[in-house]
Amino acid sequence: MRIGVIGSGALGLYYGAMLQRAGHDVCFLLRRDLQAISAQGLQVNSVGGNFHLPKVHGFATPEAIGPVELVLVGLKTFANRHLVELVRPLVGPQTFILTLQNGLGNEEQLAAAFGSEKVLGGVAFLCSNRGEPGIVHHLGEGKIRLGEFAGGASDRSRQLAGQFAAAGVPCEAVSDLRRARWEKLVWNIPFNGLSALLGQDVTRLLGNSDSRRMIEQIMLEVASGANAQKLTEPIDGPAFSRQLIKATEQMDHYQPSMLLDRLAGRPLELEAIYQIPLRQAIAAGVEMPRTAMLHNLLEIGEES
């Protein structure tokens, strides 16, 4: 399959590399890493075993890539004002688009520009970061849950999940993408925000009884916001929170992406992870007051 990767951060580089290693023809839109990867290929340092791709197709513009069968979107959502223009040159009649971006609102933008029948979304449970140019670190996990933007099960989503799985990426097709996105928010909203606000990794946040309690409270709040969205099946807030916290306890001093963004002086993904979920919860009659306050505190740090 000819695949174009738009947004070659840690996520785009890792999944693209896994797909290329499995035999797909992967084209990466690169900026920071273009020179290094063109010269020396891409090195993946992974908990599942390191590997090196000596020859990687890196491109400086999406026009140079042209139409592909699958567009894989890993763009940071704070750059979403460029999303459609970056994806458009890769889209032909047979193309479909899978966005693995964080939060809510990404599929909607792509569907408005290219038609909802072309759009799938997925949530990635991946601990990864970029090292020096040409190197990506895969620290743990990697599973993807993907589904149709239009909702429901599809052969296409099951086939795509099978191709990821064949490439060594655990992947599951889900019939309710919105539920999967909200489940991910139950983790992202407390951990991303608190880590960025307080400058603490997940292990420190869970090691402190006050922040641990706040994480639990925010998780329940987000679960109730989710359950107001008419999902196919409600999220069991208490049980699901316990499960997420248990899983997070295994992530040794993991720094969520929003903490890394703040440390690097990048913008934060506030719209996708906070603003749109808050708006959707309020529209469904649910207040998420801790989430709202956390968002406001993060926003203050952004403007100053």
Next chain:
Amino acid sequence: MRIGVIGSGALGLYYGAMLQRAGHDVCFLLRRDLQAISAQGLQVNSVGGNFHLPKVHGFATPEAIGPVELVLVGLKTFANRHLVELVRPLVGPQTFILTLQNGLGNEEQLAAAFGSEKVLGGVAFLCSNRGEPGIVHHLGEGKIRLGEFAGGASDRSRQLAGQFAAAGVPCEAVSDLRRARWEKLVWNIPFNGLSALLGQDVTRLLGNSDSRRMIEQIMLEVASGANAQKLTEPIDGPAFSRQLIKATEQMDHYQPSMLLDRLAGRPLELEAIYQIPLRQAIAAGVEMPRTAMLHNLLEIGEES
């Protein structure tokens, strides 16, 4: 009047110096500044005019001071576990005690140890900080509002207010000390907490539309907590908030005490400024959710 100052931070040094300059016999319990002040006196750099007190009575222990007519307490409330033992040697049959400490709960501790008839409290509107040992900076304001812990008006409180005024410290006796304390909290709770959490002075906090809105929201929340306390007269939340914000706009890049405490690695005055007010509000049936979350976030920073 023989006056003992317990807690000779910026507040204790400034008010003690003003009282000594007016002719009172002031005894300072000193720690950091003992050597400097004993050797070279106390320098006050004030917006109202600098002055120098060449001879200042500094003491290393409260026992060395002995009984006084007035104990002036300026101790940081995070040191309140030492409050009673520090004050006790200064208390004789005729002594009364004025605590100018922040927040709630201070008069109660003194009253439990020495009897409520000995205790007055006051709120100080003072912008000051300590410089090098032997120097205190008075940056602005200075007004005190004081009253009886037991409540009501008294000749004693009016006379004490008159003595402060005669010493150049604007001072007003109030009949409802609890109301004055809660009014001060309407300022302290948003500005102290947000400045310490976000590392921003009052000018930056007010210059950002998001934090300004949050300050207003927290002020209204605290005013409603106050108004559940059966005060003699309710606080007009919206009008009072506007007035406080207007006054704060005059404080050019002022750093609230809690921001200074955090920057200096000192503990924060969380019990007096957050925990006790939150408990009293809840006991009166009022939730202050933003205040509670701000407190929790500050507490997380304390433990780590």
